[in-house]
Amino acid sequence: MTRTEPAGGVDGPVITRLQAEASALDDADPLRRHRDAFVGAETALVYFDGNSLGRPLRASVDRLTAFARDQWGGRLIRGWGPAPGGSAQRTSDERRGRGEDESWMQLPFEIGDAIGRAAIGAAAGQTVVGDSTTVLLYKLVRAAFDAAVAGDAARVEIVVDRDNFPTDRYIVEGIAAERGGRVRWVDVDVTSGVTAELLREAVGPQTAVVLLSHVAYRSGFLADAPTLTRIAHDAGAFIVWDLCHSAGSVPVEADAWDFDLAVGCTYKYLNGGPGSPAFAYVASRLQDRLVQPIPGWMGAANVFAMGPSYAPAAGMRRFLSGTPPIVGMLAMQDTLALIEEVGIEAIRTKSIALTDFAVRLADDLLAPHGVTIASPRDAAARGGHVTLSHAAMRRVTARLWAQDVIPDYRDPGGLRIGLSPLSTSFAETLDGLLAVEAAVRAEA
Numbered sequence: 001m002t003r004t005e006p007a008g009g010v011d012g013p014v015i016t017r018l019q020a021e022a023s024a025l026d027d028a029d030p031l032r033r034h035r036d037a038f039v040g041a042e043t044a045l046v047y048f049d050g051n052s053l054g055r056p057l058r059a060s061v062d063r064l065t066a067f068a069r070d071q072w073g074g075r076l077i078r079g080w081g082p083a084p085g086g087s088a089q090r091t092s093d094e095r096r097g098r099g100e101d102e103s104w105m106q107l108p109f110e111i112g113d114a115i116g117r118a119a120i121g122a123a124a125g126q127t128v129v130g131d132s133t134t135v136l137l138y139k140l141v142r143a144a145f146d147a148a149v150a151g152d153a154a155r156v157e158i159v160v161d162r163d164n165f166p167t168d169r170y171i172v173e174g175i176a177a178e179r180g181g182r183v184r185w186v187d188v189d190v191t192s193g194v195t196a197e198l199l200r201e202a203v204g205p206q207t208a209v210v211l212l213s214h215v216a217y218r219s220g221f222l223a224d225a226p227t228l229t230r231i232a233h234d235a236g237a238f239i240v241w242d243l244c245h246s247a248g249s250v251p252v253e254a255d256a257w258d259f260d261l262a263v264g265c266t267y268k269y270l271n272g273g274p275g276s277p278a279f280a281y282v283a284s285r286l287q288d289r290l291v292q293p294i295p296g297w298m299g300a301a302n303v304f305a306m307g308p309s310y311a312p313a314a315g316m317r318r319f320l321s322g323t324p325p326i327v328g329m330l331a332m333q334d335t336l337a338l339i340e341e342v343g344i345e346a347i348r349t350k351s352i353a354l355t356d357f358a359v360r361l362a363d364d365l366l367a368p369h370g371v372t373i374a375s376p377r378d379a380a381a382r383g384g385h386v387t388l389s390h391a392a393m394r395r396v397t398a399r400l401w402a403q404d405v406i407p408d409y410r411d412p413g414g415l416r417i418g419l420s421p422l423s424t425s426f427a428e429t430l431d432g433l434l435a436v437e438a439a440v441r442a443e444a
């Protein structure tokens, strides 16, 4: 790839050595061949933003086209029910084997179970795909808040950190205002995140709910979810985990770590496409105790009874509200199948190797220009992205985008390098960081 660079760049021999290193890492990478399954992998574009919007798999393009033609176009309204010919009696694998698609009505639960298996360590019947992350956070945090207050009227606080994603903070403030509760803010170092020590100071007999991100969107800090869950439970509180930057990137064991509730995005590492619906996890033990605040017909005990008043369905269906967004649920199925095939542990191993490589390149190539690393240096405390900090990063980002090198920018001065293990190569990572070096030199 040729890019115009200002004079005084990285020495030729250094580039040659780094290229040899990247190529050796790619050769040794067991996930290497999957990169070609993604649209655009054949181009020179460097994609560092799969943590905000994952690339599509080629299989998803075919799935979307076939769906529009055969399912939507062919089955029309019948698609909501089982295909004719007694196929409801067949298992979903048998139906797929016969080229019949699922009843659309079952997709939120079938894909939810696949997310549980592939990505979040949840046994079947606890995960559903539904609304946006924002709406699901509202539904689950409010349901948990109401259940906590019903159990003990003194539990009026929702604990959240000041560096959590904006939607998480806004939702918590809204619920506190709506229900007469209070927000307990945890101050964190923006290059790290919520630690056990910080959470212990924040929770107590006044805590109703704790809402935390497993991987911090800004720094990439990976929270110690099992320990923090135990701390919340020891204080008698519910905990809601935001898994937006974890699902498909770092292992999660929702059941084994004793999660209460969780929500996560599907358009990031699960490659569901722009605005694809989020998932909600509710531990079996809590499902029938919680009542969510948007009582729509799809969550009612008997959907087509069209009854005079709402009674919540048993199990996960009570967490749905309106008609499931089926088109948005299509593409993520291909990534979930791929994750099940390769295993989340292999993905995490490559993720660590990629972020370690990026940190090392940043130290070698960017630190001399005053760039610092605003992410944990310890891979065990880091998710799938690395944030590089410098006052000129907003302009650097614009310059990079114009050259088809696509990271993203987050204030203050943070260039986020997102490294999706299934679609990113080490050579691409090197190429991109060399471009960052040239852009910093040009803009600083």
Ligand SMILES: *Cc1c(COP(=O)(O)O)cnc(C)c1O
Pocket (backbone or CB within 6 Å): 132, 133, 134, 135, 165, 167, 168, 213, 217, 242, 244, 245, 265, 278
């Ligand atoms: C991406 C992200 C969201 C996005 O919420 P939407 O409702 O899908 O816009 C929420 N929380 C976190 C932590 C995120 O990273």
